[in-house]
Amino acid sequence: MIIDAHGHVGTWGDFFVPQPSADWLVATATRIGIDAVGVSHLVAIGYDTRLGNRMALDLARRHRGRLGVWLVADPHDRDGHSVVAEQLDEPGVWGLKLHPDVHECSVLDSRYTPYLRLATERGVPVLCHGQTRSDHSDPGDLAEAVRRHPGLRLLAGHAGLWPDGFTRAAELAAAHDGLHLEICGSRLTARWLEHLVAVAGADKVLFGTDACFLDPRVGLGKVVHARLSPADRDLVLGGNAARLLGSRARHDGG
């Protein structure tokens, strides 16, 4: 099973995305063999979390079993965690998505605490944008979040994003049980993927594409062509995600 742990749908203000729709994403995933994609809606990340999360849930209902939902956690929404708590068991929900850089709020800020506590208590993973040297999402801070919330399973999105931070992010993931690396990003090459697996261990690295920011064909190609053992490749492509998501990975709309 191939699971894309980091996807989006929708348009984005910074640049033009030719194919922002869920229909294109699902059709393309089908064509290249990706079984399921976990998405957050870019409306939810960009400016209206509650609206965007509802839009993502609607899309997951339309594409049962193919789209999972990362509910975006808005640190500026005082009651947001209550809304998200009610949505966590809706069909297709995979977990929470944090974007501390867009929301200009450190992952260690107390405004994220209710969300991280909720994810820990409910046993759902958290996908968090991870950006080396960011004041909001440096992988060191993501490791600290895991330390503060025993039992939390946190995916460091982009594995730190910048090449000069990949090794450190991998070392942090190796040292913290709850910290995993998700590998999408335009700067993360197949060579870097091989390095991440060597340092962090194949059981800590998860395939993601950043569709529709990035083309899912590019993300899949990195893993397909990386020099990994078949067992390690299977873990990266879906085994780890299936383990972290549990029954949520097998949602079929019921």
Place this chain on the structure above:
Amino acid sequence: MSGGEAVRVFDAHRLLGQLPNTPAGVTADGLLAELDHLDIDACAATSTAELFGDPADPAARQAAGTVAGPRTLAVPVIVPAVAGAGWPATVDDVLAASPALVRACPVRHRFDPLGPVAVRWWPRLAEHGIPVAIDAAECGLPVVAALAAVHPGLRILVLSPGYRELRRLGELLETFPGVHVETGTVVTAGGVEWLAGRYGAHRLVFGTGAPRWDDAGARFLLEHLDLPAADVAMIAAGSARALIGTRWPW
């Protein structure tokens, strides 16, 4: 992509040698192994010594001399500058070497691409059919636009434009017929198909920038483009062949 016939692939943007910021560089044998691994038939490559060092330095000259091979076209770096400060000494020296493609790095090597020296070089290169590769990640697309506007006869290959620049790329391709775009970093969802559909596959050149940029994902995308087989073949090698002309490796 439709049709089942194997497409021959030319990577128009490779680096050969040591890199300052990644764990391992690429040797000549390593480059061939990487091409084989991804079913890439041939490539154009620049020595990292010319790119990250001083192209005029003897060590860079020695490294540059090892790039060319049966499957590798050498892409020398040029630095148009006042006497004694550039490489090679004159544009006539470039023409005498008759390279398939040259690479210019106006930001990295700090010369003015529209300055008095450079503006004498570009028309000569254009007259002799030698295209110029310029790295958009290094100097930005406005530099490319300015150069194309002043020298419309010069054929320019835009390297590493990234995934966020489709609006600017579209404008460049629409306005300047001599501009071509390397596809390896055009990785926003459906970006290559969008450019091909509007400006033609003949304006798009498969290239990766490996090992600084990813080659595996770019190669997989090429193989799975939702375009007619003729367009895929054009991007894979046909457009580069048209740029390079008689120096083509097969």
